[in-house]
Amino acid sequence: METRELRYFVAVAEELHFGRAAQRLGISQPPLSRAIQQLERRLGAALLDRTSRTVTLTEAGSVLLAEGRAALEAVDAAERRTRRAALSVPGRPGLVLVAKASASRELLAKLLDAYAAEPGAVTVDVILCGPAQQEQFLREGRADVALLHRPFDSTAGFDTEELGTENQVAVLPAGHPLTARPHVRMADISGLPGLPLPRWPDPDGTYLPGPGPQVRDHAQLLQLVALGRACAVSPESCRAQLHDDLAAVPVLDAPPVTTVIAWPPHSRSRAVADLVRTATHLEPLC
Structure with a gap:
């Protein structure tokens, strides 16, 4: 299959309308229809069920849509990494590390300091992003390595090394009655009057509906908690960022958070390997 054919098919499969897909691709509809028909003949499978009114995906079409998206993402990522390599200092390519801001x-x-002390260390550019965006940056080739947090981030398709696991705490305004307890459960904080849990954006920037405030980053969230407008559940390491107007209480039934360092499985970068090795030799989270 050609990359062009995959892009054509993905556009039609997402729009489920040949006219809109053609407009999105910047081509006329007849060559788009011919390209899809040629692709179906080559694969020996119907990808779309067409009527005069509707276009729907067949089972084979659903499979190709998922696989095609992944293939196109890989092609785009390869292009971005190649362009970044071409712009780097000859023989000394830098690295891009992406991590969630404030996490x-x-x-x-510690990782950046330890790696900088290693012989042959290269420049590491750090991108701090919003929740759930590290994975996207890594898949799209905009970063070489990422710090991800299971179970919140997916590590499917990446090579990973675990750096440690920690429990979670409820972050509440100082003086709230629950802060006097040695621990709480999710049920205790999921419906607190006046202190709803926040709503984080999806990678595309959309928020799910709900009573909680919309938040973009951890600093904004902590300010809302301090103002008595929200509560939060965060990894225990967040205690280091809390001021006197906030308090943290262990949450017994919140899932543990495992921090991993992740990189593309096809990477052959010596610098990535050295950075990963340095990370695994750090004192583990606990």
């Missing part, structure tokens, strides 16, 4: 701050500082 793993202490770990990130």
